[in-house]
Amino acid sequence: MSGPVPGDGYDIARPPEPVPGCARCTDLGVRRAVARAEFDGSAETDMNVLLRRHQRAEHPSTVPTVLP
Numbered sequence: 001m002s003g004p005v006p007g008d009g010y011d012i013a014r015p016p017e018p019v020p021g022c023a024r025c026t027d028l029g030v031r032r033a034v035a036r037a038e039f040d041g042s043a044e045t046d047m048n049v050l051l052r053r054h055q056r057a058e059h060p061s062t063v064p065t066v067l068p
């Protein structure tokens with residue numbers, strides 16, 4: 001197990017989890033799971049970025065604040 005990387009705003013070790021009951025989160029979560037199953041690393045990363053961006057906008061309380 002490795003801890004968070006100091007000074008890195010993106011915590012790659014802990015990808016965002018879809019928020020239960022949110023259609024957008026579920027959609028992105030499913031697409032990420034498909035990308036992961038197909039070993040499509042770039043698509044998986046894209047979905048993580050979209051999930052983070054969406055959750056920062058729509059679910060700010062669920063996203064750990066890593067920025068100063």
Ligand SMILES: [Zn+2]
Pocket residue numbers: 019022023024025026054055058059
């Ligand atoms: Zn959501």
